[in-house]
Amino acid sequence: MSLPFLSRLAMGVAAVALIAAAPAPAAPSAGRGAWPMRTVAPRGAPNVLLIMTDDVGFGASSAYGGPIATPVFDALARTGARYNNFNTTALCSPTRASLLTGRDPHNVNMGNVTNMPTGFEGYTTAIPRSAATIARILRDGGYSTAMFGKSHLTPDWELSADGPFDRWPTGLGFDYFYGFLSADTNQTAPNLYENTRPVAPPDEPGYLLDTDLADRAIGWMSAQHAAAPGKPFFVYYAPGTAHSPHTAPAEWLKRYRGAFDQGWDKVREETFAQQKALGIIPADAALAARPPGIPAWDSLTADQKRLSARMMEAYAASLAYCDAQIGRVIEHLRRTGQLADTMIVFLQGDNGGSAEGGPMGMIFEQTAVLGDEEDPADQMRRIDDIGTGRAYTMYPAGWGWAMNAPFPWYKQVASHAGGTRNGLVIAWPGHVAAPETVRGQYAHVSDIAPTILSATGVAAPKAVDGIAQQPFDGISLAYTLDRPTAPARRRTQVYEMMENFGIYRDGWFAGSTPKRYAWQFATRESLADPQNRDRHWELYDLRTDFSQTRDLAAAQPAKLRELQALFWKQAASNHILPIHDYKLGAEGRPTLNAGRDVFTYSAPVSRLPYAAAPPTTGRSFTIEAEVTLPAGGGRGVLLAAGGRFGGHAFFLDGGRPAFHVNAVGPYQYEVIARDRLGPGRHRLAARFVADDAKPGSGGAMLLLVDGVEVARGRADRSFHGWLQNTEGFDIGEDTLTPVSPRYDVAGSRFTGTIEQVVVRLDPAP
Template identity: 35%
Template sequence: MTSPAGPPADSRGYAGFGGTAAELTSRSSPWWPPARRARPGSPNVIVVLVDDLGFSDLSPFGAEIDTPYVQALADTGYRLTNYHSTPLCSPSRAALLTGLNPHRAGFAMVAHVDPGYPGYRMEIPDDVPTLAESFRAGGYATFMVGKWHLTAESRLHDGADKGSWPVQRGFDRYHGSMDGFTSLFHPHRLISDNGPAPDQQYPDGYYLTDALTDRAIEMINGLRAGDAAKPFFLYFAHQAVHGPVQAKAADIEKYRGRYDAGWHRMREERFRRQLAGGLFAEGTEISGSDPAGTLGVPPWDELSAEQRALYARHMEVYAAAVDAVDQSLGRLVEHLRLIGEYDNTIIVVTSDNGATGEGGIEGTRSYFSRFVNLPGLPAEWCPDVPRDLGLIGGPRVHGHYPRGWAHLSNTPFRYYKGHTHAGGVHVPFVLSWPAGLPRTQGDSGVRDQYAYVTDVAPTLLALAGVDRPAERGGRPVQDVDGVAFGHLLADRRQPSRHRAQYVECAGGRGYFEDGYKIIDASPPGAGDNWELYDIAADPAETTDLAAADPARVAAMAASWHRAAWLNTVFPLVDDPAALNTRPSTELALSRPVTIYPGTPVLERYRSSKLTTLRSFTVEAYLDHRPGDEGVIVAHGDQGGGYVLFAEDGELRLTYNAYGLPLRAAGPMPGPGPVTVTARFTALPEMRWDIDVRAGQDRVLGLAAVPQLLGMAPFTGISVGFDHGGPVDWDLHERRGVFRYRRGLLRVRYVPGEKAPYNPEIIAMVEEAARRAID
């Protein structure tokens, strides 16, 4: 991690507006809305946040994807064509829910790292109210469904401090996945309010987008049954369309053949619609589609027929998943109309960052083998395990589209999620409030003034007439960085009040100021390599002006530097390995654990600390009788995992190598008490030998299987049944979750030594704290 020697002499420059923080966030400031609270007739507020959705993926922004309900909101409401997020999901969610810049809100990165720096706290600070807390203090009911991703992954398990969980951060009700993503057919762990949802076998036809919509409507109906007038705030944070990308069969069929023309042709068509719709001025240039400008995307006409069929199928699934999000919105809208509350509901639809290129050049049918970023992967590692074309998009495949489709999704911009170029941060935004912000005749609703994700919270509070609390937990709250933009909606001639904004992600830097933007994507320590763009005239960042205007570059770079100090951006990531540092408080998660039948599925990260990049032993204690059968232990899902079970008088093991099942079987032991032990021995080149014994007798084994790395196994450990996504699909079709009905006493995991290639570094935080005090 790299950090300058110290802040500049004048570090007061406020990143959002160019003045001091005290001047521009004072309650007497003209930027601050008048103090108001909820009153009779206050509007409901719904924020629909779609995960990894590109700028052009909705029909009001140029897409061919069928999104009539978003289109209807845009037709009667407002489209922001110059709205920006951060490059990644957790930082954007923290900024959206607090109004603070992401580093000040504790999220310089996604909530899967914990290196110990102030900007990487991975929890919203105690003296920062969330949007939910502000609305609740203003008299609103507060509901959330979907993805949270604002709690450090080491504090997602059932024994953790829940101070950063949704219910503790202002939501009356919550249902969803607190992790970064999940399967849409078999979610790996759902939380209801403040604990795990009951373990279940997901029924045929279950689809998470629909299930979350069911829950949201139930929450609204529950409120109305008890209080007919109380306004509500609903934060609907979709798991879609983050990978693994999955969709319902009927929706996929709707898009069959739609993408056979390829990504270049489809991108040209989207851009034509964007120009015709007034999203960009005539003469605006689109970013290039050559391999150099797309990080390797090949021309469509150079692909083989087999590649084109596979790649088009991936995009058909993605389009179907977006379509399902619009169907979900439609159900909400129609329900609001049914209960007579649509006109007085503010609805926002947006994305947390640009579309992602993480599927790689060729896409993947084995998301978790692609989603591994460890040095030293063996040469034969397979990032795209072959699967039948007809399975893509369904529950058996964890897939993601090729990078060329992300280039389409981000039309007309360059690059992807994680980048500070426009493709990573320039996202769609729609706002509708028929009763409070009706469009005037002749107004297209298109607004091209700059807005940033930190502006959402102050805008919604101002529109609803709700104060942000002055204190939280008896402490004065931190000031916000965002500024309300309601004036832009009411009068399209008004200028943006958000005049400047820094951005930083994994060492990549950027700064916007008064229509210009600088970007430096080079690693910290490589010297300044700033690019300069006039994004008012060149929103797709096609022409670098740095060489022609070095004075502007130098001035804006100095402004970025001041803003970085003010917002706890330093130290910068100069080596991704630095993010492998974990605090010693996590050591307890790697101690042996005993799990009894009936225990809720062990959380993903808690499970991973027992098994990842190390040897480990699983000890199952049985009181076996003839005929006893069922799952002894399962860890993982169709994306990768293992399941040990008894069936038809045999002890059986299925190891799912990122979609490729490997099976072994042997005889069950005789009746009576027995310990079945499965030893996973770490080998060179990230493989395991698996040896299963009953007592001292070897029953079965598998040799040199590829280790499950990165986010796999994604579903945590379950004892006595196979929770969530099944490890073995054939077993799932035969027996469902296959509960072990009697004779399974307990299972104990005993972690062994870490493998030499395990990059994790434990920082002894208690010792460091003691030394600091001494």
Template identity: 40%
Template sequence: MNQKLKWNDSKIFKGITICTILTMLAGCSYRSEASGTRTLEESIKSKNSIRENQPESGEPPSKTNIAYIVLDDSGFADLGSYGSEIKTPHLDKLAENGLRYNNFHVTPLCSPTRASLLTGRNHHTVGMGSVANFDYGPEFPNKRGSIIPAAATVAEVLSESGYNTYALGKWHLAPTSQVTPAGPYHNWPLGKGFNRFYGFLEDSADQYRPELTEDNHPIPVPDKDNYHFSEGIVDKSIQYALDNITTSPDTPFFMYMAFGAQHQPHQVPEKYIDMYDGVYDEGWDVIREQRFEKQKELGIIPESTELAPTNPGVEKWDNLSDDHKKAFIRMKQTYAGFLTHTDEQIGRFIDFLEEKGELDNTIIVFLSDNGASAIGGELGSVNQALAYNFIPEKIEDIVENIEVMGGERAGTDYPAGWGQVSNTPFKFYKNSTYAGGTHTPMIVHWPEGIKDKGGIRTQYVNVSDVTATIYDALGIDVPKKVKGIEQLPLDGTSFTYTFDDGGAKSVKKTQYFEVSGHRAIYHDGWRAVTMHKKGEPFEKDVWELYHVEKDFSEVHDLAKKEPKKLLEMKDLWQKEAEKNGVLPLSDLFLEAFANVADDSPRARRTFTYYPGMSHLSESASPAIINRSYKIDVPITYKNGDEGVLIALGNHKSGYTLYIKDNRLVYEYNVGFARYKAISEKDLTEGELDIRFEFDKTGDYAGIGSLFVNDKKVGEVEMEATLPYKTSFEGMDIGKDLLYPVSTDYEDQGEFAFTGTIEKVVFELEDNVEVAEK
């Protein structure tokens, strides 16, 4: 089955349009000097400049550890050392004793950036043309949600060079339909070269009750007071590093620490939110101006830089109502507190390295995977499920949740106006090919190899260059084969030459960008960019041209003044796109949540689950969206038995089938309403066949019916069901782990069923039409 993508023009699905990256699989060749990427031979020659910084005693250089620290959805201007008022003292200390790069670029989306970072190659080339949630089928081999074997990760290469390798935090590099307790595991961290893993496999996680995986198996949330995921991954990173340096002191380690922060939901203990009381009362227009001036003061942007104009859809702060201001201030305080808390955890890891004498010989690369997001839209959000289903929230609901923002009940996301502040001085956001989406901070800290403490580097650098630089610095030749597979050459260009020479000319000359049809191309100080209008032919897109060497923030469009240059840039984009397998283009994004390819594990019509099975991710659960289906549960019941038969989701969205007070109940939480069917009479003791049926009556609507031994006992009309993603929490059989779906049993823990469940069987019908826009 390959579900056709079609958009339903229902009013409830209006929202901010989100973009993504699309590709077709293509081969890769060494780039020419004009494209800015050196051959391996040329790269190896540059190692001498690094080795000059090593001891001259004739002894081999001391072991060198590597640490990649990645933030999620944090903009160019969020760190103190990049102009922010947010307290980030530990990252600022890294900047003071290392190098800050102000011309560093990523893909404008998380999975592609991570794939490029870990492989040293362009994301389309390695097969990660979109986020790992989406599988567009074999017609789009570069949009299957995984890294191809011909692009070995840095963990795989370093493992062959004697490193121990550890991954922590967000993975998001395996097709999420494969996030099951039984794998397949080959795209999980341990299948991609890491010895250990602790984190989550999907795109985001609740910070207090995440869906955790350790190595290759799911684990429960630690039974620990005030557990927070950011703290948990740093605890583990310290444990892994401690075990490494204690039991194998001569073995270097590679630590990949990818925080769930700063992605929504923004969740952090209240004391961190409260430390920003009063800081944001003047609003986003003032704060943006203040950051812009501070950036000039710090020298992190050129003195000639102009502040980009306000993004479309962002209201002037002074025009907002008191309720809007009150809610938006608290949302920003929550984000700021979240970042300060994250910085504090990074500080713990850095302090550990210093205490154990490992800091000086560790190369730390810190970056954000893309610019700040605008998915919060005009009002922000207190319900992640609604935002991802294009369902706008109401200001009244947001105001009601002000006091619990940052907590378990209301993990928040700020409105686009604050996202614009995070991306100062640029325009637009994550999921666009403007600088707001692609231009992020990068700090490199390596006392043994970098002597220019606190330096700012202006050379053009792309995320694919990071791993190429690590290989160069360590003197590692990329293997021609890994696990028996011929390897693609690197696309990345080493920037070790910048460590000692701040005035060196950029070696990288060319880099393309593409996300959901939005495109851009950088070449030798110029940048052409287009924002695609969804549904329109790509050839009608209007391109803009910026001389970014002189116009840092892309303010002055020179397309009309320099038509010849624009044509040259567009032609270059086409060549790079063909070379890297970007074509054909597509402008789909969140609509693809509900797309199921024929060869997906979710393409079956029948699924059978048994009690005792591990928690199953929502992305791997039966695809019930916009179709008729049945859930059949044979049980043994005696009077007084109660509990959950099956549950998927949490208090924000999802569905649950349970027994309470001798009645059978089905409840569907659509986020803005709850639909509930309750059996008309008490259940009778004995062998019962419990069944829920959903009969589709229209797009995303239908009748839900309860049956006991084939007799209908309850019914509910469901006027609206979620169109793209049912929940951000997965499925349990015989209990409801993590957050409860229903408020009826939220004070009863997992509410495990006290009777006996034989099995749970889903049967899906064919009458499915997936939304398309």
């Protein structure tokens, strides 16, 4: 045995002896432990169920005198606090950001929808870390948190698997998310995510997203309650109904068949009368006149009336069915004994009813988004598709205006209550006095987060993750629950959305006259005056003119000047300036594709968001695929961008290469090779040569096999873009819905081997 080893052994024995001789360490003192402690919510803190529907005007639901039966919402209104002076921002993303952060939208950079950001402060659509959401605050305060449905809060350039994920729902404070990320989605084949992972909807007959969301919410609540029955939850339930597309089960569509044959003028009058009968609006309120651009119902042809009524039936059925699914969620809470300890805050709409469908409506929302028009004859041929997954319907502007009774205008118009006024009910057993009294305090969507914190007893933090927090702009409505006629605590509120703007102050409202119709937002031109200082203004005394029907601008010029000055001061301090067209300031927008003209894929890709996919709109491009085919030539999709409602696909149909351009609805273009391919390795290509360097351009379509042209054709138009609303970009199959009717999704997986797919963009002119 070596001496070094004996030496080490001796040293070790000595060390053990010293340790044995040392005094034992002191035991932890009483009350002290080494385990991390979990935050516990304040004693008696209620569960919170926050519900918000989409594009539902003040006068749509039966709880507010409207023609659409919403018995679940009505029941909550009978026992809870119902508000008639509650205001949103007039647009989707800004309302959602304000709702969850408790701040005005421009103060959290959400001055427009996430699809239309600009580089000006207040409009980037990137919610800052200095504005933690109510979900984050409650989670840190001892709550379990979950979100189901529509988010529409993540900047486009952060929507891919590359992240970052801090502005996805799970990064904004939700433990769990199940829903969709953009403005809308197909109810029958939704673009779903679970947390940060894309997931396919359940493969079952008659699938609808509204049913799925209720199932998921009930499942999550059951699991959460089983695991931690003493821990309260915060659930944000935002189904996305009744934004386009309007889809409902066949039996629900039948319930409304013929219900709107009298037209929007008559329905609006009937709603107005019912609102007075229910005491929802003052007895002396007047009904605002039909705005320019919306035709009188009696001026329509018989076919136009039939088509328009059918579109409204689908809208009504979708909202009624959504109400029933929300009822399932609430019934679960009742059945499990949790309802008595749950505060329900239900916003019926994130803005007023939409007019984005234009005077005659759209079978496909994508047509309206792109500023195109649909062929009336084709619309009539597709009338039975309305309300089903074969259409992406957006009803005529007249119905959006009618659903906002008694107010003027509609969604996008932040200068008038038709764009901003929505129904609100807060139901909380044992905490609402005099539920039969309609609350008339002037309120704003930013008030909801402070209201929830007041109810839960969780304090608003001064800092989150070391970041100092912006003060809330919202004012808690808790004071209105037990004092229904208490004086309003909100004296001022500033508004701006899509260049429509205004200011509320102590019962007065001054705002701009809308300068364009809602359906023109895709085609408008930039302004000569980006700050909009020479716009026409209107003035209303809301204390005596509930529904903005008497413009006092000419009669009281001094009051108008006072409010105008206040508006510009508020606009400057709330990141609203410059008021601008979304095309101004768009330069330099973040993108994953900067400087890229070649995109190479060597493995299957599923639902890559449009913002991360090859930007082919308005460009000539070539798709090249190196493949090995089995006997028979193979079949399936090599590349698909988009789906049934617009895009393009390169695929094999029974061994024959095919290239399909889907420009929405009847505008379908395809070239297909005459001969089947033999087995083995092949180099395939599809090429589109655009006529003009602009979105929607027509162009030549070519197919090549092993360098030889095998087919040529033409597309009179192409798709403009914005595919992430419904689908995405796929390699090796087509998910959700097919671009081409030649294949279905279930059979779209490519049967050969893909070595690589390369998309090459021609140089921009």
